[in-house]
Amino acid sequence: MSKFEYRLAGSGGQGLILAGIILAEAAGVHEGAYVVQTQSYGPESRGGASRAEVIVSDQTIDYPKVTRPDVVLCLTAEACRRYAGDVASGGLVVVDEEVGKALPSLEESVKVIRLPFLRTAREELGREIVANIVALGAIVGLTDRVSPEAVEKALLGRVPKGTTELNQRAFAHGLQMARGGDCCESAPVT
């Protein structure tokens, strides 16, 4: 597996760009992989949509944009509608359970996993704002491409001071979700 593409999509303020930067830094700085991180800007981000993309590779990355993401995370209904459809064959769509109804029909080979990121952040961690890090934990746990240790190291350097412990707990919750699998379904969504 030489190249792996992540797309994290939601709305502005959900912290998906930060999550993308943490993921890229973990892979590129702490694990020595080639990485490129890009994000939506301009007309694409009007109306509050936000998208971060990360390519991780063991070779130099020529084409800097994500075209067929191996993993798509969607935290809003709009993100489901706009960004899930490009997922690669055999890829993974991870979606918040509150917005999953908006998913378009996907190829049968695509695995869809619905998890309660927003609810967990709100009810168990007391701050919906850390849903991004819960989701990051889940994606890291589900994909096994970048190690949780490297991501946690990058996370400690990137989250605002005073929120470290909260974010560590959020990340641990996400990892746990990935391992638990009790909210997972693998059937294609129609």
Next chain:
Amino acid sequence: MSQPILMKGNEAIAEAAIRAGCRFFAGYPITPQNEIPEYMSRRLPEVGGAFVQAESEVAAINMLYGAAGAGARCMTSSSSPGISLKQEGISYMAGSELPGLIVNIVRGGPGLGTIQPAQSDYFQATKGGGHGDYRLVVYGPDTLQEAVDMVFEAFRVSDAYRNPVMILGDGVLGQMMEPVRFPPEDADVHKVEKPWATTGAGDGDTRLICSIHLEAEELNAHNMHLHEKYQAIKENETLYEEVEMEDAQLCLVAYGTTSRICRAVIEQCRSEGMKVGMIRPITLWPFPDKPISEAAKKVDAFLAVEMSLGQMVEDVRLAVNGRVPVGFFGRTGGLIPTPDEIVAALKRLVEEEGVTS
């Protein structure tokens, strides 16, 4: 070299400038380069430098004229429409032989255009966007690491030849993040002697920095002096990279973001048995016309690829001088050509021109 740091292209360029000894920045906001002035506004005061958010692009380039005249290593940055506004000042700096770095993170034009990436300012950058017989040394890096390295190189060349220089990026390079390593701080920056700088005459000779030469003979002599300087830059400072050119039958020519995409094209074509290589200009002026002219003796055709409707391709055609066909493929408006589109363009060229691959 430092440990790798994950940075946005714009921030990496700004940090590189500071490490290269830049201590004066003036600019005016415009997307997609805003992280450069933002970063400079935070970092320059930390190192004893000066940051000015000017009232306009015209003001900013003229502040650069002043700072360069006083001997400071200095820089401004903008994006396409803003760079258009700076052209008068750039011509004055070239005429007055003032060093300084101008960064253009190109967006789609003409006019207000779009804030998405483009390469449609090539003519303006390399053929003199301002008036008069002058040249800018123009660098077109294709990775963030190369952008960092070129900042150091650009300042060195700028001081050595007393001429403004430009880094021509695009919205992709400005906005993307990659790990970069910074070279050690430029220790030589303080050794650059500027006996012409207006640092206060005291008891010394009067120094004057200007670009006015009203006598025809005098201006002619000045222009001939500039011309000789440009010839020396051409001779000594042309940079390019050859990729898989040893056995190539088709030669891609591309710079910046487009050239990285062409690397994927080469890989794809070679897996299908097409012998494709690339000559990648790193300096856009001076343009690497000699290696392209040499390659024209060996390859069957060239394809220039740009995020424009065909600007650099004219320099390729000049260098090839009609010996073999030169095709073109471009996208505009913020669209980035995909490897598949470029491969298809190569195949069309092979078919239309009846050349082998």
